[in-house]
Amino acid sequence: MSPSSLSTAGILLITVPAVAFGGISLLAHLMRDIPGYLDNPVRRSLWRAGHAHAGVLVLFALVAMIYVDQADLSDATRSLIRILITAAPILMPIGFFLSVVRPSDTKPNKLIWLVALGGTSLGAGTLLLGIGLV
Structure with missing residues (x-):
């Protein structure tokens, strides 16, 4: 694995405790029946979706790093793919x-567009890869 992919994988692994913290939250x-969560179906659904997407996309991005170095592409395109694929597990949950x-x-407010931006980033990165x- 190239140093760039290893660094990217390291960053992705560092985000795993944040995903775990989100699950605990x-x-x-x-468990505490905190107002504004159980009684707000929109918030509950979007937060659950954010947590699920974070976990799955971090794992997906980690696996993709293995393949980036195997692709017959220029170094610049590989770097772009690393950025695009790594952006998704950050942008989508934040949105x-x-x-x-x-x-x-x-x-949802206008920040819901970060979900679409993350999805577009993921789509472009995986298509290029x-x-x-x-």
């Missing part, structure tokens, strides 16, 4: 969480 909201940050929010591997 959600559990605390459930889910920050779009309903106040307990009284009944609909797939092309490079084929």
